[in-house]
Amino acid sequence: MHAPYPALRLRRTRATAWSRRLHAENVLTPADLIWPLFVTEGEGVEEPIVTLPGVSRWSVDRIVASAREARDLGITCLALFPNTQKERRSDDGAEALNPDNLMCRAIRAIKQAVPDIGVLTDVALDPYTAHGHDGIVDDAGYVLNDRTIELLIGQSLNQAEAGADIIAPSDMMDGRVGLIREALEGGGHVNVQIMAYAAKYASAFYGPFRDAVGSRGLLKGDKTTYQMNPANREEALREVALDLAEGADSVMVKPGLPYLDIVREVKDAFAVPVFAYQVSGEYAMIEAAVAAGAADRDAMVLETLLAFKRAGCSGVLTYHALHAARLLAR
Ligand SMILES: NCc1[nH]cc(CCC(=O)O)c1CC(=O)O
Numbered sequence: 001m002h003a004p005y006p007a008l009r010l011r012r013t014r015a016t017a018w019s020r021r022l023h024a025e026n027v028l029t030p031a032d033l034i035w036p037l038f039v040t041e042g043e044g045v046e047e048p049i050v051t052l053p054g055v056s057r058w059s060v061d062r063i064v065a066s067a068r069e070a071r072d073l074g075i076t077c078l079a080l081f082p083n084t085q086k087e088r089r090s091d092d093g094a095e096a097l098n099p100d101n102l103m104c105r106a107i108r109a110i111k112q113a114v115p116d117i118g119v120l121t122d123v124a125l126d127p128y129t130a131h132g133h134d135g136i137v138d139d140a141g142y143v144l145n146d147r148t149i150e151l152l153i154g155q156s157l158n159q160a161e162a163g164a165d166i167i168a169p170s171d172m173m174d175g176r177v178g179l180i181r182e183a184l185e186g187g188g189h190v191n192v193q194i195m196a197y198a199a200k201y202a203s204a205f206y207g208p209f210r211d212a213v214g215s216r217g218l219l220k221g222d223k224t225t226y227q228m229n230p231a232n233r234e235e236a237l238r239e240v241a242l243d244l245a246e247g248a249d250s251v252m253v254k255p256g257l258p259y260l261d262i263v264r265e266v267k268d269a270f271a272v273p274v275f276a277y278q279v280s281g282e283y284a285m286i287e288a289a290v291a292a293g294a295a296d297r298d299a300m301v302l303e304t305l306l307a308f309k310r311a312g313c314s315g316v317l318t319y320h321a322l323h324a325a326r327l328l329a330r
């Protein structure tokens with residue numbers, strides 16, 4: 001037990017800047033940051049995304065330049081998302097299996113030019129389907145679990161063969177992690193990791209992302225038959241347990257800030273690497289507050305990212321990664 005006041009004053013260790021730093025329980029570094037990037041066709045192309053102010057879709061050549069910049073600032077990993085042209089979208093999302101699709105070209109270009117930065121690739125069909133869902137849809141509009149997994153396996157192998165370091169299934173089909181792992185082993189990709197979007201909620205915070213990959217206008221209905229109900233926490237622990245049992249190397253909770261309770265519970269329950277995705281709607285909220293004069297961007301970015309570390313995250317996917325890394329370099 002500690003002595004009572006006045007022998008004990010918790011403000012004593014907060015009295016000077018050096019002491020506050022000395023007593024910090026958590027620290028944010030650029031190594032904690034995964035930077036999501038949107039890829040588009042063309043050369044020298046930058047297309048600003050209206051609902052994600054400050055974020056653009058970039059052509060492959062521009063993506064490579066960004067990868068270099070990120071690596072130089074100490075960012076450890078990129079997460080890639082393609083804006084697939086409408087004419088390449090279909091009901092079954094078969095473009096996901098094309099070895100020369102936009103995603104694979106971006107992976108190869110980055111791994112050739114900047115081999116020392118990690119490349120994480122999203123596995124789900126929504127950037128490739130005409131209806132904007134993450135899988136194959138039946139006549140009643142239901143996303144079919146097992147048929148979708150067959151395509152996800154092909155998509156994963158396609159990305160691994162192009163050079164992806166981390167396969168990140170974001171589709172929420174049951175059983176896909178084990179089957180993807182088995183296919184990766186069979187294909188000789190023994191060191192390709194799986195970061196499972198294990199507890200992914202059907203969230204109102206994904207809107208700007210759907211603009212970025214061009215699926216917002218296409219999406220019929222919602223994703224509540226496969227993504228989780230925001231009301232649930234026990235179910236998140238079951239999702240995580242299953243993905244780990246199936247061979248996930250790390251798990252993700254998504255969205256981020258509204259679900260930090262889930263991050264902490266998963267970390268305490270499983271003691272495995274946990275990541276969180278500070279998603280597009282969270283980024284947009286911060287930027288809107290900054291634009292309204294209601295917030296200091298630098299302080300808010302660093303505080304929110306540190307909160308993920310405190311909750312137990314090994315790292316965070318954030319659209320503010322480059323900005324945060326620059327702030328941390330000062
Ligand atoms: N499987 C698609 C996917 N992968 C990442 C995000 C959202 C990321 C963000 O909002 O920043 C989504 C959107 C969705 O599930 O509709």
Ligand SMILES: [Mg+2]
Pocket residue numbers: 172173174175198239242243
């Ligand atoms: Mg699951």
